[in-house]
Amino acid sequence: MNTTALIYSFKSNKSAQVAKKINEEWGKNIDLVDADTLTDEQFMAYQNYILGVPTWFDGELPNYWDEFIPAMEELNLKGKKFAIYGNGDQKNYPENFVDGIGIMAELIEVLGGEIIGFTETEGYNFEKSFAVRGQKLCGLALDFENQNKQNIPRIVSWIKQLKAETTQE
Numbered sequence: 001m002n003t004t005a006l007i008y009s010f011k012s013n014k015s016a017q018v019a020k021k022i023n024e025e026w027g028k029n030i031d032l033v034d035a036d037t038l039t040d041e042q043f044m045a046y047q048n049y050i051l052g053v054p055t056w057f058d059g060e061l062p063n064y065w066d067e068f069i070p071a072m073e074e075l076n077l078k079g080k081k082f083a084i085y086g087n088g089d090q091k092n093y094p095e096n097f098v099d100g101i102g103i104m105a106e107l108i109e110v111l112g113g114e115i116i117g118f119t120e121t122e123g124y125n126f127e128k129s130f131a132v133r134g135q136k137l138c139g140l141a142l143d144f145e146n147q148n149k150q151n152i153p154r155i156v157s158w159i160k161q162l163k164a165e166t167t168q169e
Ligand SMILES: Cc1cc2nc3c(=O)[nH]c(=O)nc-3n(C[C@H](O)[C@H](O)[C@H](O)COP(=O)(O)O)c2cc1C
Pocket: 012, 013, 014, 015, 016, 054, 055, 056, 057, 058, 059, 060, 062, 087, 088, 089, 090, 093, 096, 097, 098, 099, 144, 145
């Protein structure tokens, strides 16, 4: 079985809380990688990825991802699968809810990677999001500010889905 990379900022308290739960649910064959110090060699060493991409600055990526983008743009991600989770706040940012998930998904697709782990928009209340594709979100949206209690069940069900989508052999 391939090892999955779980990449998020170790400094970001909420993304790290989510990663802890994902790690628990995944069980084994998962490496925790710090997005703050990420190199392209590290990034290219895997086939399957779970990325923690919260949204900041009214619909933008946090600094640590923004800083990795120029290096990432040089990479060929063909044959690799990516699942993205992102924290956001649907009440205070209803026009940019979890945009970061959509920004990262689009970049990965341009570079040849495949996005997995789409989820339903049902259960959220927002106006607009760059993460929406048809009726779905192209990743897992988590809202600590307004739907904190739903985080754990959402993570548990998403990890089940990802295991099926990456066909753990
Ligand atoms: C200055 C600022 C800007 C934000 N902009 C957005 C936004 O555009 N869209 C969104 O969904 N959430 C936005 N948020 C909410 C954060 O994404 C949310 O607090 C999230 O839990 C942060 O996750 P992190 O601590 O893992 O980085 C913003 C929060 C702050 C403080």
